[in-house]
Amino acid sequence: MSSLKSFNVLVISDEVEKLYDIFESIGITLRKSFQQKKQTLSNLSFYDIAFLDIDTEGWENRLMKLKQYIPVITFGNSDLKKAIKSMKLGATDFLQKPLKSEELKEIFENFKDKPQIEIEGIIGTSKIMDNVYCGIRKAALTDSNVLITGESGTGKELVARAIHKLSERKEKPFVVINCTAIPDTLLESELFGFEKGAFTGANYTKKGLIEWANEGTLFFDEIGDVSPLFQTKILRVIQEGEFIRIGGTSYIKVDVRFIAATNKDLLKACKEGTFREDLFYRLNVIHIEIPPLRSRKEDIPALVEHFIKKHSSKRKDLQVRGITDEALDVLMNYSFPGNIRELENIIERAIAFTNSAEITVKDLPAYLQKNSISKKPLQGTLKEAINNFEKELIWSALQKSRGNISKAAKILGIHRQQLQRKLKQFKIAT
Ligand SMILES: Nc1ncnc2c1ncn2[C@@H]1O[C@H](COP(=O)(O)OP(=O)(O)OP(=O)(O)O)[C@@H](O)[C@H]1O
Numbered sequence: 001m002s003s004l005k006s007f008n009v010l011v012i013s014d015e016v017e018k019l020y021d022i023f024e025s026i027g028i029t030l031r032k033s034f035q036q037k038k039q040t041l042s043n044l045s046f047y048d049i050a051f052l053d054i055d056t057e058g059w060e061n062r063l064m065k066l067k068q069y070i071p072v073i074t075f076g077n078s079d080l081k082k083a084i085k086s087m088k089l090g091a092t093d094f095l096q097k098p099l100k101s102e103e104l105k106e107i108f109e110n111f112k113d114k115p116q117i118e119i120e121g122i123i124g125t126s127k128i129m130d131n132v133y134c135g136i137r138k139a140a141l142t143d144s145n146v147l148i149t150g151e152s153g154t155g156k157e158l159v160a161r162a163i164h165k166l167s168e169r170k171e172k173p174f175v176v177i178n179c180t181a182i183p184d185t186l187l188e189s190e191l192f193g194f195e196k197g198a199f200t201g202a203n204y205t206k207k208g209l210i211e212w213a214n215e216g217t218l219f220f221d222e223i224g225d226v227s228p229l230f231q232t233k234i235l236r237v238i239q240e241g242e243f244i245r246i247g248g249t250s251y252i253k254v255d256v257r258f259i260a261a262t263n264k265d266l267l268k269a270c271k272e273g274t275f276r277e278d279l280f281y282r283l284n285v286i287h288i289e290i291p292p293l294r295s296r297k298e299d300i301p302a303l304v305e306h307f308i309k310k311h312s313s314k315r316k317d318l319q320v321r322g323i324t325d326e327a328l329d330v331l332m333n334y335s336f337p338g339n340i341r342e343l344e345n346i347i348e349r350a351i352a353f354t355n356s357a358e359i360t361v362k363d364l365p366a367y368l369q370k371n372s373i374s375k376k377p378l379q380g381t382l383k384e385a386i387n388n389f390e391k392e393l394i395w396s397a398l399q400k401s402r403g404n405i406s407k408a409a410k411i412l413g414i415h416r417q418q419l420q421r422k423l424k425q426f427k428i429a430t
Pocket residue numbers: 121122123124150151152153154155156157158159263306340341344
């Protein structure tokens with residue numbers, strides 16, 4: 001059991017001294033200096049797992065806090081009510097005192113195969129997501145900058161928000177900067193603000209986004225697409241934590257944690273000279289790579305269920321509760337280039353379309369139905385086949401344009417009005 005040595009275990013109990021031997025018997029050394037009663041978030045980042053004695057005062061509050069970051073095993077005297085309560089509050093397991101080495105060993109062995117702790121609002125228990133959860137936890141416990149990478153629609157913003165919500169900054173602002181939406185001409189005024197009288201028309205002092213984020217988190221979305229000027233301007237703030245408002249005379253200090261996200265390969269961009277290497281290394285302190293949905297298909301059923309719950313209330317006349325096996329099968333066989341955003345969109349639309357309490361194959365977009373139809377022999381009239389083909393094309397254009405009709409019409413090479421007629425004909429709502 002030599003591998004257990006690598007576990008950093010936190011024990012919270014009034015009787016810690018009595019427990020050193022039993023942990024030692026399974027190869028785990030409890031480091032004395034770590035077993036403090038008061039835990040701050042930053043020293044929590046040392047631990048992989050916590051053992052909480054529920055015969056100590058205030059255990060409920062401790063459990064609520066700890067379980068957000070690490071799995072918590074509770075232990076205590078044989079008080080069934082309390083043991084059950086601890087499980088209900090989110091303990092991973094309960095052990096009865098006195099602890100026995102066999103039972104302890106079993107806990108650690110189970111724990112190694114299990115996913116990391118759940119993070120509210122993020123669905124997925126596939127093994128490949130473990131690194132993501134681990135990254136979120138580590139990032140939440142520190143103030144280091146974070147770079148989140150992943151294809152479009154994989155949940156980069158969701159992860160950034162989760163880090164903020166779990167961190168000590170959670171009561172402070174989470175400010176999103178959509179980097180590509182700010183032209184270079186407005187850059188400084190948007191980021192740093194300006195002093196009254198700085199230029200004609202500056203009739204008041206305006207705070208920039210960076211100042212709004214003070215004591216909180218600043219999220220640079222789509223950082224891979226920013227101009228060289230943008231890169232230079234933010235490097236100083238990230239490095240020194242200070243900036244000057246336009247027309248200002250002195251630096252303003254800010255305390256901000258930076259999280260950046262991109263679907264680009266920044267390292268490659270650095271090599272090609274389009275992204276500053278110094279900025280890259282400043283941001284890339286903790287790196288979280290979110291895998292695409294096609295490489296974690298086992299998460300699809302849980303995600304579908306989650307999105308049905310999330311969107312079912314939008315139907316006032318019908319309660320959509322689930323999905324047929326056949327429809328789920330179609331989804332499992334699809335590659336999801338648009339990742340989770342695309343899946344959510346499919347479910348939301350299916351809920352709007354369906355006539356039954358369960359989503360069926362025919363409630364799915366035509367480009368997906370093709371997957372199930374193509375397995376069956378071709379049938380129907382030529383007109384039907386052409387209509388289906390048209391529907392598919394329209395759907396894929398709408399996906400590409402993210403529902404923007406003018407753009408979709410352009411992709412299809414037809415007029416906007418013509419596309420609108422088709423949408424009506426095929427009963428496609430956008
Ligand atoms: N693991 C998940 N569990 C539940 N919902 C998720 C998950 N991942 C993403 N989502 C949902 O999918 C949608 C897209 O996620 P998000 O906006 O965070 O992706 P993104 O990577 O920022 O996308 P883009 O690159 O297009 O900006 C959101 O509605 C989000 O709530």
